[in-house]
Amino acid sequence: MKIIKTFFAITIVLTISLTALYLFMDREALTLNKQTRASLPGEFIELDKGVVHYEIKGENRKPNVILVHGFSASSFVWEPTFGALADSGFSVLRFDLYGRGLSDRPDSDYAMTLYVEQLKALMDGLDVDEPVNIVGLAMGGAVVTHFTNRYPELVNKLILIDPLVVAPNKPEAEPLKKPLLGEYLSKVVLVTKLRKGLEGLVYDANLYPEWDANFDEQTHYEGYAKAMLASVRYLMGKDFTSEYRKLGELGKPVQLFWGKNDKMIPIEDSKLITDVVPDVEFHAIEKAGHVPNYEQPQEVNQKMIQFLKG
Secondary structure, three states, X not given: OHHHHHHHHHHHHXXXXXXXXXXXXXXXXXXXXXXXXXXXXXXXXXXXXXXXXXXXXXXXXXOOEEEEOOOOOOHHHHHHHHHHHHHOOOOEEEEOOOOOOOOOXXXXXXXXXXXXHHHHHHHHHOXXXXXXXXXXXXXXXXXXXXXXXXXXXXXXXXXXEOOOOEOOOOHHHHHHHOOOHHHHHHHHHHHHHHHOOHHHHOOOHHHOOOHHHHHHHHHHEXXXXXXXXXXXXXHOOOEOHHHHHHHHHHOOOEEEEEEOOOOOOOHHHHHHHHOOOOOOEEEEEOOOOOOHHHHOHHHHHHHHHHHHHO
């Protein structure tokens, strides 16, 4: 009897402790709606799957360059690129993918189709009726590749930056697949890891003191952890090599950047692209990790502008 009482006492204490930890780690105190967005920067447009946050810079309101960010950070990662391209005469669009930044977090499996159709709906909503140049970073590289393969008539040139080709299937991430346990870990472990992940993203984390504040904003809005968990569950072990092969068969001009010190997607993966995309213009960037456009903007912007104008 004493053993049973001890067991129940331990169970109660453990349950209270885990619940308290969950509530403490849950950062999502805010909701994205019409009222909260009224004081937020940028512009918003309602599409079929939800409201999307975007910005356009340049003389023309119809963009001819579209920037697509990656897995966990929002469109702030394009800050050095956004202004440089606009100053060079382009009309540039950057936006937050669903689940990130200030865009809605719809109930979804967060597969590639969601982002592809988001980009298509955004172009339609902004009356973009001419082929555009699209730039994709990391997971965004896979997104723009899928988009180009589905809507080749809408794409002029393509720029890939450390693109995701094969997503890892790490054993330590297996618990995230489990119902309820994954939902718990997404708040307690996953978001915290993403928030504190700068050192694994860049060559020198000390150079970017503004990163944490820019990244953290999105984590305060309801649904971010849910979107990250769904994205992890979808991506684990996915191989997109066939999509890059299809891209190579389209014969469109493709430029490829890779940070030589990328710890997230190693530069060795660049061969997966260069093997299947003929005549790709490849640049390995020194002293850069996973976001060379953010780390070495002067070099990357110069080469990007030359490619787009060439």
